[in-house]
Amino acid sequence: MFRMLSRFLVSLLSVALMSVPAASDANQAHDLVRKSLVYLTALGTPQTGDLVGVDDASESHATGFIVSSDGFVLTTEHFFEKLKEDNANRIKITGRIGDVKAQSISAQYISALESLDLVLLKLQLPYGQKRPAALTIGDTLSIDQSSPPKFLTSGFSGEAYKRRLAAFNDASNAEVSFAWTLNVKIGPGQSGSPVYLDDGTVVGVVKGTAKDDDEATLMIPIEYALPLIGHFRVIEMNRKIDWLLKTVGEVSDDDPPLHLRLNKVEANLEEIASNFSWEAESRRDGSLSVHYKKIIGGGPKIKKIHLSVQPHMKIRQPNADNIVISPMARLRLRTATDDPPIFELKKTRHDGRDGEFIIPDIQKKLKSLLSLTDGAVEGQRPFDHLELVITPILESDEKLPSTTIKEQLAYDWFE
Known part of the structure; x- marks a missing residue:
């Protein structure tokens, strides 16, 4: 059911995306990207040098680009290098889109x-102003370096808008090991400019001119920026899924697919699910803590989970000394009819990046199972582990792909 609904949603999403005009050549790509470029200025009051105390005497410029329609902008950190050299205070940052x-x-x-x-x-976008378009974020991992595509870049050099065609040189650089080298010349102020393909998809960020060759430019692959911007992709995907669910409603397993490009759904949903890592821990009161950590802040929020718990016991073989790890029947976690049972989120921490679910009476249920199993190995650890199958449920009631984890129990069985 879940897979079928997911495929149906992605088919509609694919159709919706097809309605957006694509840039078919370099000029169209430049025009598309320019709407999301940002001319950045940073001003400060120097605390060292000849202009100590002069307001706005420390000045720096760079190019950035919109990565979220809320006004978030990605650029290079050395944009602030001049202000740091001047030990500037009372810093003011502005952008022009x-x-x-x-x-x-x-x-x-x-x-x-x-x-x-x-x-x-x-950017502190004025109330009521039309939101700027966020650029599409790609990656360099899928680029065939033996037959690289055309690379494009554009930005602001001084107060002039510049657009350039670049050629791939190398995927490594002696000066900056993680940077790619492109054959293109850029001017002051173009650091932070996006590097993109001819459909406008961003694959890198201009770092600056190579020290040993002013006709070459260093590019930071865009995937290095994911710790800063990855959650925007998750938020946008979740927003589209929510909208499609509300628009389309439920579908049955018998509904046929609407579009050929349906296999992408698994990657889309797994991208959201991969933002969460799961662990479990035995608690002194006999309960079990199931908790998650979010790799990237923001984005979709989990409000409850479906949970299945299967014990794996150490069983001694009859008339033999060897021991096998044997899976047992799933624990009955509740008397309610939910199968698998549903548990609500108990608490969150660190601005929602950590969350915890409490599963009560696990030790009690395991002891009952232990008392019925004459063949269980004697000792302090009759259970090898619990296998937990967790199905997260978002605030939108959308289910994410299930995750399976193991917990090595720490209960005292013979107290």
């Missing part, structure tokens, strides 16, 4: 990956 003469919008520093030279900013 699409053009250096566009409305100036205040921005805030959100987070950075300094070792990768990446920073995330947030």
